[in-house]
Amino acid sequence: MENKFDLSLLDGLYRKNTILISCLSIGTAVVCADTLKKALFIAFAFSTITFMSVAIASFISRNVVYALRIILYTIISSVVYIIVSLFSQHFFAEQVLGVGVYFPLMISNSLITTQTERHFYKKTKAKMLISLAFYIIGYDIAVIIFGAIREILTYGTIMNNVVGMNVTFSALSYSFGGFILLGLLSAIYRKIVFTIDGFKK
Amino acid sequence: MLALIALTFMAFFYYGMVVVEQTLISVLACLIVDIVAKLLRGKKLTEDVDLTGITTGFVISLMMPAGVPITTLIITCVIGQVIGKQIFGGYRNLIFAPAAVGYTFSAICWEHHIFTYPKPMVEMSINYQVFDGYSNSFSSMLNDIGKSSVAPSDILLGNIAGPMGATHILVLAVCAIILLLRNKVSVMSFIGTIGFICLGCFFFPRFEVSGLEAIFYELSSNMLLFGLLFIASDKGIAPKNNVAGLIYGIILGIVVVIINSYFGRENAIIYASLVVSPLSIAIDKNIIVCKVFLSRQFEKLSINLRKCSSKIVTQIKARTSQNENKNTDIEIDREQENGK
Numbered sequence: 001m002e003n004k005f006d007l008s009l010l011d012g013l014y015r016k017n018t019i020l021i022s023c024l025s026i027g028t029a030v031v032c033a034d035t036l037k038k039a040l041f042i043a044f045a046f047s048t049i050t051f052m053s054v055a056i057a058s059f060i061s062r063n064v065v066y067a068l069r070i071i072l073y074t075i076i077s078s079v080v081y082i083i084v085s086l087f088s089q090h091f092f093a094e095q096v097l098g099v100g101v102y103f104p105l106m107i108s109n110s111l112i113t114t115q116t117e118r119h120f121y122k123k124t125k126a127k128m129l130i131s132l133a134f135y136i137i138g139y140d141i142a143v144i145i146f147g148a149i150r151e152i153l154t155y156g157t158i159m160n161n162v163v164g165m166n167v168t169f170s171a172l173s174y175s176f177g178g179f180i181l182l183g184l185l186s187a188i189y190r191k192i193v194f195t196i197d198g199f200k201k
Numbered sequence: 202m203l204a205l206i207a208l209t210f211m212a213f214f215y216y217g218m219v220v221v222e223q224t225l226i227s228v229l230a231c232l233i234v235d236i237v238a239k240l241l242r243g244k245k246l247t248e249d250v251d252l253t254g255i256t257t258g259f260v261i262s263l264m265m266p267a268g269v270p271i272t273t274l275i276i277t278c279v280i281g282q283v284i285g286k287q288i289f290g291g292y293r294n295l296i297f298a299p300a301a302v303g304y305t306f307s308a309i310c311w312e313h314h315i316f317t318y319p320k321p322m323v324e325m326s327i328n329y330q331v332f333d334g335y336s337n338s339f340s341s342m343l344n345d346i347g348k349s350s351v352a353p354s355d356i357l358l359g360n361i362a363g364p365m366g367a368t369h370i371l372v373l374a375v376c377a378i379i380l381l382l383r384n385k386v387s388v389m390s391f392i393g394t395i396g397f398i399c400l401g402c403f404f405f406p407r408f409e410v411s412g413l414e415a416i417f418y419e420l421s422s423n424m425l426l427f428g429l430l431f432i433a434s435d436k437g438i439a440p441k442n443n444v445a446g447l448i449y450g451i452i453l454g455i456v457v458v459i460i461n462s463y464f465g466r467e468n469a470i471i472y473a474s475l476v477v478s479p480l481s482i483a484i485d486k487n488i489i490v491c492k493v494f495l496s497r498q499f500e501k502l503s504i505n506l507r508k509c510s511s512k513i514v515t516q517i518k519a520r521t522s523q524n525e526n527k528n529t530d531i532e533i534d535r536e537q538e539n540g541k
Binding site: 166167168169170180 | 272273276284288306309310
């Protein structure tokens with residue numbers, strides 16, 4: 001019996017990367033992820049809040065009205081946020097301060113509020129969890145790479161260690177600089193994805 | 202282009218060969234970015250030739266202090282051309298002036314390179330690293346202290362510390378007259394901005410001087426004339442329509458005054474142009490829509506007026522004919538009475 005792995009489950013990691021292709025939930029990354037440490041914290045917070053919220057919310061009946069379901073999803077993610085926040089304040093106190101208001105705003109990220117209905121809950125539970133995990137991993141990888149590149153270009157350091165850059169671009173530490181860098185990275189990533197897809201075809 | 206060459210020549214007179222080197226590097230960097238962007242788009246080099254990179258290169262070079270590091274200069278050109286021009290689709294779809302984008306980016310990243318200037322008539326080479334001869338610009342001093350001890354003749358001739366192509370006020374004034382008369386820049390935008398700033402200075406002078414002196418200092422500092430001529434009033438950026446151009450110019454003037462008064466930032470015209478230039482398309486469109494709307498309303502009004510006037514004429518004619526009939530009846534009656 002042939003038991004092939006459904007490759008579309010990997011879409012979130014590569015072809016529909018949350019940040020670089022779909023440009024979802026980019027606010028936190030653009031504004032806050034100016035160092036690798038902050039990017040790691042954002043990845044951790046986003047992953048835990050999103051995965052736990054979507055997993056718990058998947059138990060809500062489909063019979064509940066859509067408007068009410070969305071409110072319930074947000075309430076669940078708020079509860080999850082409290083737990084993650086308490087944990088984070090112990091282990092990432094500095095980063096929590098740095099990310100500021102964007103940390104609680106993660107409870108209303110688009111993977112929880114819209115992608116659940118549009119994408120995840122149309123699948124079986126196992127497939128949904130795998131797909132969600134890859135979407136989150138895709139986000140994490142993108143935000144960590146973005147944070148690392150941004151720290152090198154902005155401060156000439158990586159995890160506060162000097163890397164010996166001759167020229168640094170302090171403008172990239174601002175939100176507009178983050179948008180420019182993310183736009184450039186997104187363009188390069190899309191070019192690579194489309195070129196690879198073109199070769200495959 | 203000739204105006205820019207004249208300014209480069211003046212800068213060469215004050216700062217020496219470094220100006221030529223800087224300008225060449227800047228122009229080459231801009232042209233290379235354009236060529237690479239064209240190749241990335243899959244177009245042929247001979248197709249739709251775009252030489253605006255040369256102008257941008259000249260403008261960026263002249264906005265910089267003499268002896269700015271090569272890396273800073275090249276990155277300014279690359280950022281300006283890529284983010285200010287190529288990502289919007291090239292020179293036909295400009296939203297921002299590429300030189301303003303590049304300059305602003307560099308001003309944020311390398312403030313100490315962009316806002317410290319060598320004194321004129323000091324020989325130097327590119328990548329001049331000795332900062333003893335460097336000082337803040339005349340504009341910065343004026344913004345901070347509010348008065349100047351520099352002789353007006355030195356200000357007019359550009360014998361002051363500042364961006365190497367933007368301090369020669371006399372040459373800039375001549376360039377402005379030529380460009381305006383030859384219609385090479387948006388005349389109404391230029392007039393709107395200059396007019397608003399001059400009125401503002403005259404009635405509410407920012408510096409501790411009389412109204413007319415304030416106008417002189419305002420026009421000769423903060424890269425105002427240069428920025429207005431080669432960045433803000435550029436025909437690729439400013440609105441095409443005359444009324445829209447005037448409105449755009451006034452808004453630009455307001456933003457310049459706000460930045461100057463409240464933020465005291467040097468070279469406000471560059472930042473103001475970044476804020477206002479995206480509006481120019483909207484102003485242009487809305488003015489055209491307004492014109493069409495007004496012309497339709499005018500047509501309707503004229504049609505209604507014609508109808509009204511024709512009605513009035515017919516009524517008057519009817520009345521006059523009635524009166525004539527009455528008169529003829531009376532005359533007939535009289536004649537009959539006379540006959541009897």
